[in-house]
Amino acid sequence: MIKLVLTGIWICAITLASVYFSMQMAAAPRVDEEAAARAAALELVKGSQATIPVISDGAVKGYFLARLSYTANKELAAKQAVPMGEAITDELYTLLVGQRMIDVEKLDSFDVDTFRATIKDGLNKRFGEAVIDQVIIEQIDYIAKVEVKTKPARKGTNIVKNDAAAATATQSPTN
Known part of the structure; x- marks a missing residue:
């Protein structure tokens, strides 16, 4: 019992x-109300494709095809005098042509995270406040000038491989 x-x-x-x-x-x-409010203040801004020449020894050796998107603070972005798309294209030219951040002959040493951080920091410095929250790489390809002249169906070299942020990006026309 x-x-x-x-x-x-x-x-x-x-x-x-x-x-x-x-x-x-x-x-x-x-x-988390703070994180929710921060996410609500951000907007995704799609970037346009930029074709950036690689100049070496006074001649064009090839082209970078780059498309970046970014998340930006809506209110701060609306206050900017320079449109966001043009500012990010200018920053890409500064990094890829002026500072030569990507060495075509040493593509294995390219650090994607440093590239993103440098673009973000450069844009925020240019705007004078933290407008850009995150840089999303959709495409960075390199096409040698020889490939452009001789091959009608270009294949190019994909610089960023298996980027987690590019999972939602559209497929590159050069791949």
């Missing part, structure tokens, strides 16, 4: 514990 009562109490305790934990798991998740 005592075994039967203890078994009943044990079953009741297990049932109550499982109902309690089920209700805890079914409760609405806590929302």
